[in-house]
Amino acid sequence: MIRCIQKFSELIRSAGGLQQAQQQSQTLSGKQQAHRPAHALLCPGGCSSGDPLYELDSLAERHPSDALFIAAALVATAVAEGRPASWLEAWADDSFVCSSGGSRWADGGEGEGEGSEDEEPDCAAEEGWALLHTGVLSRLPAEARALAAPLLDPGLFARLLAAVERRVLPLQAAAAGGEVHEATAQLDALLALEAADSEDGLPPHAGADAPAAAVTARRLVCLLSQQTLRVSHSCLPRSQLQLEPHADAPPAMPRARLVPLRPLAAAEEPPSLAWVPTANASLEERAAALRARFGASFACACERCSYEARGGSVGAPLVALARDAMEDGRLAAATAMLRARVSACRTDGDAWMLLGTALLGSERWTAAHEAWRAGAELAPHHALLGRQCRKDRSYRADGVAAAAGGAEGAAPCEVHALAGGGPACKVVVSRSPLFSAVECERAVAAAEAHAAKSGGWTTSRHRAVPTTDVPVHEVPELLRWFNHAMAGRIAPLLAAQFRVAAADIRVHDAFLVRYSASGGQAHLPLHTDESVLSLTVVLNDEFEGGGTFFADLRRSLSPPVGHLVAFHGRALHGGEPIVSGVRYIVAAFLYVAVEEPAAAPPLPELFAGCKRARRDRGDDAMPAGGGGGEAETFCFGF
Ligand SMILES: O=C(O)CCC(=O)C(=O)O
Ligand SMILES: [Fe+2]
The missing domain is CATH 1.25.40.10 (Tetratricopeptide repeat domain)
Structure with a gap:
């Protein structure tokens, strides 16, 4: 049997996205890469009878509650993370809310409710501690044992068990019984305790800049059922543990569950988790x-x-x-x-x-x-x-591939060089409009009409950084106009500016975007596009603010109606927030068709030096409204 205590850092990472998940009511996905030192200290997997951690596991299993299991997890976490004994003491000794009865584990006066004195003395605390002590020490390198000793104190362990019974088990019961308000209130109290810890100068629980949600995860670990964790190892895991918002209306207790990572590889495939880091590990x-x-x-x-x-x-x-x-x-x-x-x-x-x-x-x-x-x-x-x-x-039917002419006659552009050096590492802005005001108005009207009859603007076609948009290829009038423009006006301009053959330019995605200052999307966070070249066409001017912001330039480019802004897809950019009105643009992600010899990456020399950017969205290069978090890659949908 393999039973594993917990993938702490996975939970923490999952919890980091918890608020977001609650907002978006979507679960987090993707395999987490995590180092799980606490789990390593305690896991009985692969051990046989006689091994102290195997015996501890069996003892915990025989016990009617999860308290022994949880207390051992707390000690293992403290040891693995190099916490001071005061961290465990805070768990064990605080006068934290105690709504349930007394503890069977308490030693002389520590139990709060009636009953603790009267109950049979339970030797599991002592036995459990002895097994934990021997088992954990045997897994620690010699030089770490002295540091761990204060955390493996028998009295502290007994008090910890008592505290777990007092505080965590009622939470578990409340969550399981659907008393989510009660459980949430108690969890909040635990978090307040955690915050007090940090003010006292104790090390923060998940690194100095960990989000508050990470702390929540630490506590939630204790609410997990042992049953959830009885899963074997696989380097091709079928599932992972995730924290999710409760299905009930908030405020509700988030809970952890095993979620599938992929469809079954075979009908009889058993459930599995990765208990060692597997991503990119040979x-x-x-x-x-x-x-x-x-x-x-x-x-x-x-x-x-x-x-x-x-x-x-x-x-x-x-x-x-x-x-x-x-x-x-x-x-x-x-x-x-x-x-x-x-x-x-x-x-x-x-x-x-x-x-x-x-x-x-x-x-x-x-x-x-x-x-x-x-x-x-x-x-x-x-x-x-x-x-x-x-x-x-x-996009091919009567489109770009039909662009007969090369770069001749291309509209002249203003050029802004970007860091990176390659000939394509630049932003170009047309010097004269490529499209008339009437064409632009018609494009907007076609998109609005399409949105009105097809259930509105789409908001989730792009994974990482979605725009509010209408796909060009779904609106026949727009598609005809766009394809025609690509062939006759845009491709020659791009060919002249980016030294590619006009006839090789292909559309990967194109969409008409709507920003609104009064409800809806007003800006687009910093990101890189899923493209070799990208462009935006300005369709109106009834707004304030706005423009395409480029991190390298530290400014937005916002030319008049009908103008085009083009840049290589690796440039870090965003949609500057608009402060009034509605802004419409066409955006397109393009690539360049190449005769690809089996493994060669395309256009290596063209983009030499233009590394795909990864920077924080909160970077001060981004004007107000940029928000926090990672710069994202803009990936297309349909
Ligand atoms: O709003 C803008 O100008 C930028 C739009 C953009 O970057 C995109 O749609 O990928
Ligand atoms: Fe973009």
């Missing part, structure tokens, strides 16, 4: 971590280990392995697995779709679109592939 690194965790004879037999050990194997769940690799950012490995999959099973639409996505993530735009096209032909009933290909066709 077979050897994982094996070493697993041996350290589960004992010298532990050998992982998961699908990923088997596949990697044999250098690829027939019958491996390639799509599941590829998804996992993509989550870790191992895109070349994912691409190879998916290529193997689609040559073995040419009609696997999911594999073709993912292959395109992996190629896109590697900025192999041409190959990505080609994979989607080939997939749609071979798996004609695959809905996503079908949509993608219809979209690609709509």
Whole structure:
């Protein structure tokens, strides 16, 4: 049996997004990469009977409540994180709200309610401490043992157990019984205690700049049912633990649960979690971590280990392995697995779709679109592939590829060089309008009419940094206008400015964006686009503020109606907040078709030096309204 205490840092990371998740009522996803030192100290997985941690596990299991388990987790956390004994003392000794009865663990007078004196003395506290003490010390390096000793004190452990029974078990019961208000109120009190700790100069719980939500996670760890944690290890885990808002209306107690990371690789696949860091860890690194965790004879037999050990194997769940690799950012490995999959099973639409996505993530735009096209032909009933290909066709039909002329006659531009150095590392702004006011008005009217009859503007087509928009290819009038403009006016301008062949420019996505100062979206946070080149076309001027903000330039560019701003997709930029009115633009993400020799990245020399930017959105380069958090990559939807 493998039972694991907790993936603390995963919970903390999940909880970091908790408020966001509550707002967006969506669960967090994606495999978390985490170091789990507390778990490593306590996990009985791989141990056999006689090992103190195995015995502690059995003792905790025999006990009717989770108290022993939780108290041991707290001690292991304190040891693993180098906390002072006062951190555990604060847990054990505070006069924290105690709404339930007394404790069976309390030693002489520590238990609060009636009953504690009368109950049978329970030797599990002593026995539990002895097992914890021996087991944890045996896993610590010699030099860490002296530091851990004060945390492994028997009296402190007994008081901790008492406190867990007093405080945590009622919380658990309240949460389980649906008394979410009661549980939330008590949790708040715990958080107040935590805040007092920090004011006293105790180390903050999850690093100096951890968000407050991380603290919540620490406490919530204690609310988890042991049952949730009885899951075996796999380097290709089926699930992960996540904190989620309670389904009931807020204020409600968030809860942790196992969430699937992917579809089953095989019908009989058992549930699994990764108990060692697996993202970007080699077979050897994982094996070493697993041996350290589960004992010298532990050998992982998961699908990923088997596949990697044999250098690829027939019958491996390639799509599941590829998804996992993509989550870790191992895109070349994912691409190879998916290529193997689609040559073995040419009609696997999911594999073709993912292959395109992996190629896109590697900025192999041409190959990505080609994979989607080939997939749609071979798996004609695959809905996503079908949509993608219809979209690609709509921008090609009478569009960019038809641009006969080269750069000759292209409209002149004002050029702003960006840091990075390559010839494409710049922003260009047309010196004269490319579009008449009438054309722009018509485009806006077409988008508004489409939104009115099709249920409104879309707000979630783009994953990381969504705009409020209407996809150009879904509005025939807009599409005709846009394709015509691309071929005749935009592509020649881009060809002249960015030294690419006009006929090679392809549209990856195009959309008409609406910003509103009075409700709706008023700005777009800093981000990079999923494109080789991007452009915006200004469609109106009935607003104040606004413009396309460029971090490198530290300013917004906001030319008059009909003008175009174009830049390479790696430039960090955003939509400057508007302060009044409504702002409309067309935005387009473009790539350049290349004859791609199998593995070469496209246009290496053109973009040399233009690293894809990753900076905080809260950077002072961003004017008010930028918000906090990470700069994101703008990914398209349909
Ligand atoms: O609002 C703007 O000017 C920028 C829009 C943008 O960056 C985008 O849609 O990706
Ligand atoms: Fe953008």
